[in-house]
Amino acid sequence: DSGVTQTPKHLITATGQRVTLRCSPRSGDLSVYWYQQSLDQGLQFLIQYYNGEERAKGNILERFSAQQFPDLHSELNLSSLELGDSALYFCASSGQTGGYGYTFGSGTRLTVV
Amino acid sequence: GQNIDQPTEMTATEGAIVQINCTYQTSGFNGLFWYQQHAGEAPTFLSYNVLDGLEEKGRFSSFLSRSKGYSYLLLKELQMKDSASYLCAVTPGTYKYIFGTGTRLKVLA
Numbered sequence: 001d002s003g004v005t006q007t008p009k010h011l012i013t014a015t016g017q018r019v020t021l022r023c024s025p026r027s028g029d030l031s032v033y034w035y036q037q038s039l040d041q042g043l044q045f046l047i048q049y050y051n052g053e054e055r056a057k058g059n060i061l062e063r064f065s066a067q068q069f070p071d072l073h074s075e076l077n078l079s080s081l082e083l084g085d086s087a088l089y090f091c092a093s094s095g096q097t098g099g100y101g102y103t104f105g106s107g108t109r110l111t112v113v
Numbered sequence: 114g115q116n117i118d119q120p121t122e123m124t125a126t127e128g129a130i131v132q133i134n135c136t137y138q139t140s141g142f143n144g145l146f147w148y149q150q151h152a153g154e155a156p157t158f159l160s161y162n163v164l165d166g167l168e169e170k171g172r173f174s175s176f177l178s179r180s181k182g183y184s185y186l187l188l189k190e191l192q193m194k195d196s197a198s199y200l201c202a203v204t205p206g207t208y209k210y211i212f213g214t215g216t217r218l219k220v221l222a
Contacts, residue, residue: 002155002157033209033210035212040214041214042200042212042213042214042215043156043200043202043212044212045209045210045211045212048209056209058209088153090155090156101146101158101161102156102158102210103158104155104156104157105155106154106155107153107154107155109153
């Protein structure tokens with residue numbers, strides 16, 4: 001157990017639907033990062049939050065949004081889902097921005113049918 | 114732009130030594146990381162280099178040359194459990210990491 005908790009582990013949904021992925025960072029970590037990993041693709045950075053505020057944004061689609069709550073857990077919302085959104089979504093946390101490595105959660109595997 | 118290149122696949126024999134190369138071009142540099150990822154699992158941290166030179170950690174070593182935009186991960190005494198993808202990632206001075214697509218290593222008996 002890495003200390004970063006992601007739920008759910010698996011999600012199957014239909015095109016056009018909306019889903020919410022949840023992440024609880026490791027205790028004491030203020031930064032949360034979201035990454036998307038499609039089949040045979042690298043990890044694509046989506047967005048980062050630090051202590052409740054958005055800090056950096058990657059190639060995140062307008063249909064996707066995220067937030068970090070006062071208790072530091074984060075949610076990634078994916079709407080108007082398309083087949084191409086099927087991927088592994090990882091959350092990671094770190095103790096300081098740009099600090100010594102991420103700790104990744106076990107990921108949510110999203111399948112859009 | 115930002116670019117990280119790694120070989121797609123490598124194969125080696127149990128007990129051997131393998132070197133996985135990574136070249137990068139980024140707008141800034143604040144450190145290079147290597148992660149191991151088994152299929153369908155989360156990446157796990159292996160090493161971090163911010164200064165030129167070799168960092169050794171047990172069977173794994175990582176080297177960095179900032180002037181050449183080059184790093185390698187050296188795995189010694191290969192074991193079957195080392196079969197995994199190895200991801201090179203650079204933090205360019207902003208808050209995000211940029212990952213390469215990874216090198217899939219197969220270790221054969």
